[in-house]
Amino acid sequence: MNRSDQIIIAPSLLAADFGKVTEETQRAVRCGADWMHLDVMDGHFVDNISFGPAMVETVDKATDVFLDVHLMISRPDHYLPRFIASGADLVTVHVEADHDVADTLKRIRDVGVLAGLALNPATPISEVEPYLELIDLLLVMTVVPGFGGQSFMEETMPKVEQAAAWRAARELDFHIEVDGGINARTGAIAAKAGANVLVAGSSTFCAPEMGAAIDEIRENAAACQA
Numbered sequence: 001m002n003r004s005d006q007i008i009i010a011p012s013l014l015a016a017d018f019g020k021v022t023e024e025t026q027r028a029v030r031c032g033a034d035w036m037h038l039d040v041m042d043g044h045f046v047d048n049i050s051f052g053p054a055m056v057e058t059v060d061k062a063t064d065v066f067l068d069v070h071l072m073i074s075r076p077d078h079y080l081p082r083f084i085a086s087g088a089d090l091v092t093v094h095v096e097a098d099h100d101v102a103d104t105l106k107r108i109r110d111v112g113v114l115a116g117l118a119l120n121p122a123t124p125i126s127e128v129e130p131y132l133e134l135i136d137l138l139l140v141m142t143v144v145p146g147f148g149g150q151s152f153m154e155e156t157m158p159k160v161e162q163a164a165a166w167r168a169a170r171e172l173d174f175h176i177e178v179d180g181g182i183n184a185r186t187g188a189i190a191a192k193a194g195a196n197v198l199v200a201g202s203s204t205f206c207a208p209e210m211g212a213a214i215d216e217i218r219e220n221a222a223a224c225q226a
């Protein structure tokens with residue numbers, strides 16, 4: 001079985017009630033979340049500030065769920081040890097950030113944590129090609145990062161298709177994740193293009209029935225999987 005065979009739903013904490021993070025994490029897990037997606041923003045790499053390692057530690061203590069930590073920060077190499085110590089199972093860094101990308105990815109894997117690489121909508125997919133053998137996950141941003149509740153950019157789907165084609169041609173095994181504006185409709189579009197990890201904030205935490213929302217995203221995506 002390849003990593004890409006399984007649809008993984010990762011509710012984004014950004015859309016949760018920050019006043020009760022432990023309860024919100026437990027609710028997501030009860031409702032069927034496979035992973036929790038934690039968006040770290042530094043107010044410099046993106047135009048918003050979210051939270052740091054202390055929040056990751058709080059979420060880690062809430063359940064045993066896999067923690068997918070997305071660093072939207074300018075110097076991921078500098079802060080890496082603190083996020084690893086806080087309980088991250090997977091750390092994703094941006095190819096556009098100010099660091100030695102290959103070195104950062106190797107440092108993540110060296111401590112037994114999965115390594116992810118993200119690219120923004122404006123960044124060509126060719127920018128990540130040199131690093132495909134160093135990653136466990138490729139995150140194709142489907143909105144300009146910084147805020148939840150934005151609309152899915154379908155024009156990013158050729159990047160998902162190209163990444164899936166490279167993966168097959170080179171017999172690599174990394175997840176392809178999409179993040180931004182994912183719901184039952186857009187998740188299916190992304191799965192058809194080749195994505196298997198679907199980050200969903202507003203469409204899960206803000207749904208009237210979180211469990212039903214997660215089930216619908218998963219079922220639609222599985223039915224359309226490439």
Ligand SMILES: O=C(CO)[C@H](O)[C@H](O)COP(=O)(O)O
Pocket residue numbers: 012014015039143144145146147148149150179180181182199200201202203
């Ligand atoms: O990382 C993001 C913003 O920077 C994502 O858009 C967020 O995690 C998902 O939110 P939503 O599902 O509400 O679009």
